[in-house]
Amino acid sequence: MDWRGPEARVDARVELAGVRTGLALERTRMSSDRTLMAIMRTALSMIAFGIAMFEFVDSLRKHFGLSDALPQSVGRNLGIGLTALGIGVLALGIVSHVAFLRRLTAQRQDLQGRGLVPPALDLPGSLILSLAIALLIGAILAILRMAWRIGLFG
Numbered sequence: 001m002d003w004r005g006p007e008a009r010v011d012a013r014v015e016l017a018g019v020r021t022g023l024a025l026e027r028t029r030m031s032s033d034r035t036l037m038a039i040m041r042t043a044l045s046m047i048a049f050g051i052a053m054f055e056f057v058d059s060l061r062k063h064f065g066l067s068d069a070l071p072q073s074v075g076r077n078l079g080i081g082l083t084a085l086g087i088g089v090l091a092l093g094i095v096s097h098v099a100f101l102r103r104l105t106a107q108r109q110d111l112q113g114r115g116l117v118p119p120a121l122d123l124p125g126s127l128i129l130s131l132a133i134a135l136l137i138g139a140i141l142a143i144l145r146m147a148w149r150i151g152l153f154g
Contacts, residue, residue, distance in 0.1 A: 022117040025108050032100050033128045039093030040132050046086030047139045054079025054146050079146045087139045094132050101126070 057075025111117045 018117045036097045036128050043086040043090035047083050050079045050082030083143050090136050
């Protein structure tokens with residue numbers, strides 16, 4: 001099965017250039033996944049710190065008798081604010097990642113249509129993107145827990 005277009009010369013150098021270009025596109029996709037992982041780490045840090053601050057202030061109020069000095073809203077607002085910031089960063093990262101993957105796919109299809117790169121194997125959806133969406137859902141559940149004491153475990 002010959003994937004080269006009619007204008008491509010039957011030359012080993014041309015064929016190898018097409019393979020190298022295809023591999024470069026795959027490396028670019030993996031680079032985009034690594035960027036999303038870095039965004040996830042940043043967002044997870046913000047989310048975790050927000051939850052920790054919520055629990056820490058709540059613990060200070062309960063165990064050290066600081067109910068008068070620390071209103072309940074202080075810990076809740078701080079926790080919700082940091083968690084919301086993490087959600088915002090993560091949501092922007094997901095949107096950016098999806099837009100980039102669409103542009104990369106369109107570019108690959110254009111190059112394939114012109115016979116410049118071999119057909120790609122159909123890869124399943126991005127595992128990193130799935131994990132980012134799961135983290136986003138978990139963070140939203142955490143905000144619900146902080147704001148209205150709604151949660152899976154009471």
